[in-house]
Amino acid sequence: MENKRTMVIGASPNPERFSYKAVSLLQKYGHQVEAIGIKSGTINDIEIQKGYPQIQGIHTISLYIGTQRQPEYYEYILSLSPKRIIFNPGTENNELENMAKEAGIEVAEACTLVMLNTGKY
Secondary structure (H helix, E strand, O other), X not given: OOOOOEEEEOOOOOOXXXXXXXXXXXXXXXXXXXXXXXXXXXXXXXXXXXXXXOOOOOOEEEEOOOOOOHHHHHHHHHXXXXXXXXXXXXXXXXXXXXXXXXXXXXXXXXXXXXHHHOOOO
């Protein structure tokens, strides 16, 4: 499987959260993971970064923030020029999806965990 450097936006240090599970599973499947969140902490050995760090070579952004928080990330997400954005359940957003498509970014309304476990990542 190809290593797809992935950024999880909305990462949480709480093991009960799906974003935590996604970071862990991405790591288990051998993907390099960047975790962005509002709370400091770590997921396994990955530090959760705050703000808008400029990271090169992001293949996929997996969103775990609701539509009300997404507008503050629009410019940041698009500036990273990912190949794909995954809108996990509850994060679907027509405005951002259209902006991404116009920028040539693949959009998927899907679940990162299911995609990984079924080999469709």
